[in-house]
Amino acid sequence: MPIEPHPGTPRAPRTDARRNRDRVLEVAAEAVAEQGTLASLRDIARRAGVGLGTLYRHFPNRDALLEALLHQRFTNLAERADVLATTAPPERALTEWLYEFTLGAGAYQGLPATLMATLNDPDSPLHADCLTMRQAGGRLLEAAQESGRIRPDVAPVDLFALANALSWIADQAPTLTERREHLFRLVVDGLRPRTDRD
Template sequence: MVSPSTSPADAPRGQRADAQRNYERVLAVARAVMDEEGTQASLRDIARRAGVGLGTLYRHFPTRDALLEALLRQGFDRLAEKARTLADERAADEAMAEWLRDFVANSNTYRGLPASMMATLADEDSSLHASCLAMREAAGGLLKRAQKSGDIRPDIDATDLFALVNAVGWIAEQAPSLAARRERLLALVMDGLAPRRGPS
């Protein structure tokens, strides 16, 4: 029997709110753990650190790939939104540099992905592909803006840009001794993207 102070619709809403909080907490913890340990981090450890049971984690994310997909989609969406915000708030060169720093700093999320996840990225019908494309298009907008302002050379395209910044992230991951130089390496990339000055 439902108490006078509680309508039948209230309980499901409360349950959905709890489930949403659990979902978001698991994602936040999973991102932190995988940044530390890589994509093969223990799901049991993620659940423990999130303060939920392993069964709760599996209800939201039945497989490791499902969790990785959610993390990637969230990351892509956040980077796309940041690109749009920076375009409104910063000068073209500052916006491009800050976005690239953020992309490289978070690039560990994209390392060590299973082949199934890479296939999902390439699947035009997947939501993950759509989020990745939106992120790339938003970054491409920053690139075009920086080229229009004369801060980046005109012969660079988005493929060049992502190849270069991904290389910086990969180098820092493969050689931990170089991780502290990530900012310097990215600055060198930015120097290389700048228009040539004076006689060639």
């Protein structure tokens, strides 16, 4: 006689449910790369060969789907901040991390605006990962400020907003993408104390 699981024991997802979830994520990655973060969820479900209800069972809203797509990217950026903090001088650690963040925020059309929206939305599935990443960047900022190489009036949210603004510019005006490094250097220059810029 088969042993029934204890009522409080969570069941492992069925094989077909896991397969459906993986297929939705695979198709969503392609659709978001093609169409941006506002890609049609109905179209993603159709292309994945599942019903819209199946998609929503796995990902109750757009942010939940984006969180699943972006979780590893955010985790990598937070870990990268920790590595840079121990291997590079504070200002260089901050600027290298900020540049990598700027590139990552521009990975998908519409992503900069989505990331900014998470700032004041703790209910968003993206909020926790974004917060962890911003805190990692904040630690680099604090170290660079303590070294005297970055203005003391710059807050972590300023850094996040500036990096997203750079990504948003490239997102909205692809012709400026080739100017991204120059624009980035202008932003970094503005972060330095005035005596370092004179």
